[in-house]
Amino acid sequence: MTKKENITLQRITYLRGPNVWTYRPVLEVWLDLGELEDWPSHQLPGFNARLTAMLPALIEHHCGVGERGGFLQRLQEGTWAGHVLEHVVIELLNLAGMPTGFGQTRSTSQHGVYRMVFRARDEQVARTALAEGHALLMAAVNSESFDVAAAVERVREKIDDCYLGPSTASIVGAATDRRIPHIRLNDGNLVQIGYGSAQRRIWTAETDLTSAIAEGIAGDKDLTKTLLKACGVPVPEGEIVDSPEAAWRAAEDIGGPVVIKPTDGNHGRGVSLDLRTREEIEAAYRLAEQHGSEVLVERFIPGEEHRLLVVGGRVVAAARGESAWVIGDGRSTVVELIDSQINSDPRRGTTEDFPLNRLDITHDDVVVLELQRQGLSGHAVPAAGRKVLIQRNGNVAIDCTDQVHPEVDHIVSLAARVVGLDIAGIDVVAEDISKPLQAQGGAIVEVNAGPGLLMHLKPAEGMPRPVGRDIVNHLFADDASGRIPVVGVAGSQGTADIAQLVAWLVHLSGRHVGLACRDGLFLAGRRVGRGDCANWASGHRLLMNREVQTVVIENGAATILDDGLPYDRCHVGVVTDLGGAETLERHDIRDTEQMPRVMRTQVDTVLPEGAAVLNADDERIADMARLSDGEVLFYSLLAEDNETVAAHRAQGGRVVLLRASRVVLATGTAEVVCVDLQRRRILLAPSIVLAALAAGWALGIAPELMAAGLETFASSPTRS
Structure with a gap:
């Protein structure tokens, strides 16, 4: 068989938020199959056998068939190279330790060109997996050798370089389980959990509740011991020394075997145990001084080393070391x-x-x-x-949580409180952790800020402990969502005015509001960014602001297609119209009939406790009501003749309608006149007013306040 030409990757886009494909970030790749458009899998001699030999676990891929072996069935029946590449990339990610299930491949209006997407937790990892998968696929097509293990290792190395560490990932995963959103704030492990004023920040096992003073105390082992001893916590006696000779004298004063360690070291570096002779002690001093600013000599406590994790004032996990x-x-x-x-x-x-x-x-x-x-x-x-x-006491990784004596739990929790740490790793030496410390001569030897969690998440022996969940529950009350009200306004006509009016109504209700729209970026009415800010970056910027209590973001179709929405879910999602298709040819959108698939993204993200605000005068938009997980509020200029509105009201639904010049808020058959536009001389287009008032009503803003907001809107900061 003649060697086939390479598939061309025309365009690669990282969609960071909810998009036309899914709620989650994906990598979207435009593929030109070239001559492979004429060669489905079952017509490439030996291709299926070569591919499955390279990646045997492809048998686990269900694909559209919906059962194990589904993708292999598609291979045998004949499927195109874009679809195959999707599954190859997913399998490489699975093998590299980043399980991935979602992927789709769809044809475009151009012959041989496809859009392929797959779940992408990290852009750089996804790009690496794509490059390796592309090379593997072409090797299988052309019957060439390919080192799968090396490719998987390169993807794994990129995961190690770019993705969250396992401790941080466990916390983020626990937050996701509680449907609390998160934003990664740097290339490392600094993560914001929650939005706006409801957020918390973590840096691995440190939080924004972790005191800098407490960290400083924990970093000074001698000071820590002094404070703990004053509170009756058992600690080994010892003293700071400044020379090998002084270390020997201190050991003689203490009597018996000693431990020598740096006062501000970590991870056990420079720590020597059970020292008895002058030669050992002086050598240990020289080692310890290389790892800290001062050297501490203290009594050696016989027994096993234990690490107890304290979160929010209670022990949540414990592990034991072994020689x-x-x-x-x-x-x-x-x-x-x-x-x-x-x-x-x-x-x-x-x-x-x-x-x-x-x-x-x-x-x-x-x-x-x-x-x-x-x-x-x-x-x-x-x-x-x-x-x-x-x-001695090497890796502390044998789970012993269930063995911790209640008195030990009390003493260890007290130690964390004395130092002032909300999360602490307490090192305890004891013969038997299931007995009180004093009775066996055990002691607390260290209190550590920012403790590692891996020993509890993946112990060498014993049961893994859900410490990520414990930390999230420490940061957020049981009923807390980590969310602030988010309003998304999607469409092409009057959406900037709608967003500004909604923000003004929220401002008048007493909340610190952030607004991103094509007229700029605003915080509490103050312009902080000029130009068109109806984009992902501006919206994300608002969600990161710790002062913001409500966010209003204008979203055009281009934002959804280029980046995805800047938030994972919203409380209010407004869809005004389906215009703008003529500007989206680069996305293979060529007529208005394709727009509902794009604009539905705004409705798909509405929270169950939220509401979709839909223009009932467009049947295609009104039909999106079935997609909303939350309530639906219709608004209509033609409500008296609109069957959808009538049916919605008959079921007790809420509608904002225009009757003559009056804006009416209707719930079922009950009606309240909010404002008379003619009498109040409101010059905004009625469609803008109805959409904004419906959003305000969904946020719980009183009709009287909304009427006042309409009258004063012209003098709002965003209009000046």
């Missing part, structure tokens, strides 16, 4: 024994995805010191049967 040993065989070096007996454990790895770390003595001075105490080095060959201690 790492190797047994000599008389032939292998210590380094070789570590690799064969410890690092061979599949739970160990170099990334955060593994509950246990690989041990590398070339980068761990504490392990080197421990070996020296046993008269060994990494290149030594222990005698057969000799047991060699490699690491």
